[in-house]
Amino acid sequence: MVCVVAIIVIAAQYNWEKSRLVFAVNDFSYPNYAVFQLPQNHQFPVPKDPHIVSTSTTVDRVGTHVQLYCSHRWRDYTIISRISDELNDITQSAADAxxxxxxxxxxxxxxxxxxxxxxxxxxxxxxxxxxxxxxxxxxxxxxxxxxxxxxxxxxxxxxxxxxxxxxxxxxxxxxxxxxxxxxxELSDLVYQEQVYIGTDWKVNQRALAWYEGHLHIFKKTKRGSWLPFTDLGSERQNGDLIYKHMLENHPSFSQTHHNLVSHVSNLAGGHGRLEAKLRDPAFLDHVDSQATTIKHNVGQVKLEPLSPMGIWDTKSYISDQKPYSKSSRVEKIHNLNYVGQYAPHRRFP
Known part of the structure; x- marks a missing residue:
């Protein structure tokens, strides 16, 4: 089952050029991350596809807001393309504003x-x-x-x-x-001199930040300095890391994700059988028959915004350590060369 975290930032003083929508997929494929201009109503897009469910977060103020989308049918970047089909992809020019x-x-x-x-x-x-x-x-x-x-x-x-x-x-x-x-100092580089910490902060010391127009993860080292945890300059492959970070640091997001996956896993007869079942057309039809209940349960959830932490007075120095190795991730990225068929009118490298 593939899920996407969508994050909208409404920039200070309602600066619409800097405001944007980011998608990050929990699947280790390429691409699994993208940046888009906001919809005209400045809200999270409502999926037209009946096979995608989402929470119902309302964007009502300046800040960084969170939405969850999941699908039992669509995988990799496909789910992003089916949510963002009317949006303008600005991933390549995200830093311009x-x-x-x-x-x-x-x-x-x-x-x-x-x-x-x-x-x-x-x-x-x-x-x-x-x-x-x-x-x-x-x-x-x-x-x-x-x-x-x-x-x-x-x-x-x-x-x-x-x-x-x-x-x-x-x-x-x-x-x-x-x-x-x-x-x-990191505070001289990131937007608003802020990072977003979560519930796992004391354990992993990782925080989100807007840097050069993109959402990145930075980790605080044992010496108190900061080191990029996501890849700089290769943002399209950071989606799975950002999604995992949200699972570890945003309780209501994590709870909604696990409840949904557990529900679909139970339909499959257990979590261990889910991946195999998701390749079975009969099982997909069975999940579709439960769509009303699933959408009702997920659609009732309104996820809270991320809470910023100012770092301008904390001596937030950039570390001299070597960048973190992503050795825990699968070595070979599944490259979606056919991504154009999902979004033929967008610019992709």
């Missing part, structure tokens, strides 16, 4: 270029003393704020190296380079 003014970015880029050229004039001296690359410590009190460094790196303009470079995707090796030799 959060970008800094172009003048600020150009000033920062020009300053790094200037310092890099100065170092190249004394290349042998600088290489001998290990100073051949511009260092973040030379810029942190200038116009080159952490957010600008991140934006330039995500856009492939800036190659970020050094001890504290975990806050950007792997570099495409552009000619312009900066050495992050001192830690930046």
């Amino acid at each position: 959060f970008l800094s003014p172009i003048m600020e970015k150009n000033n920062c880029q020009n300053e790094i270029v200037r310092v890099q050229r100065e170092k190249q004039k004394h290349i042998y001296f600088n290489k001998f003393f290990g100073y051949s690359t511009p260092r973040w410590s030379n810029f942190k009190n200038t116009s080159c704020k952490p957010k600008l460094i991140a934006e330039l790196a995500f856009q492939g303009v800036l190659n970020v190296v050094g001890k504290y470079n975990n806050f950007v995707p792997p570099s495409r090796k552009p000619s312009l380079t900066i050495d992050i030799n001192e830690p930046m």
Whole structure:
């Protein structure tokens, strides 16, 4: 049985450009995550497909709101495509609404270029003393704020190296380079200087945050610094991690998910038989016959919003540890090359 967590953020001051809808699937396939513009009514879409059930969350204020969709028939990205068929996919351009003014970015880029050229004039001296690359410590009190460094790196303009470079995707090796030799603060990078913690916070120390237009998970290390837990720059494959995080941290979401799966499992004669039964057309028809009861039970649930926690005064430094390995996930992603047949009018990489 495949389920999707849908998350709507209504941005501060009802900024509709920054407001958005994210889907994350509990299935380890590719893609299993997407970002969309909000529906015109700014509410979670009501599925037209009779084989999809959903909770009934109402979006009524600024904040980050949660909805659950599940289907016994549709798998992988198919379920997202059947919910979002009238929405505009902005996954590729999700960061655009959060970008800094172009003048600020150009000033920062020009300053790094200037310092890099100065170092190249004394290349042998600088290489001998290990100073051949511009260092973040030379810029942190200038116009080159952490957010600008991140934006330039995500856009492939800036190659970020050094001890504290975990806050950007792997570099495409552009000619312009900066050495992050001192830690930046997570609060300077994420939207509203906030993270969203949950009930599992004391155990796993993981939190959600809006970063570069996407929903990401960050983990607090034993030393108190922060490390990205989801993949940066490969957001389309983070859906299963986000869904699992919600199961572990959002009680009403988790309870609704487990109640629904248990109900369908009982129809299958036990949880161990469910996956096999879901490939049996006769069983799918049997579940359809129970649709009224299932939709009634799930449709009564209204999930509460996520609660933000400000981190601007907590010394929320980015960690120098290596990124987390996703070794617990299946090695081979089931690549949905046929995703276009579900959403032929959307832009996919």
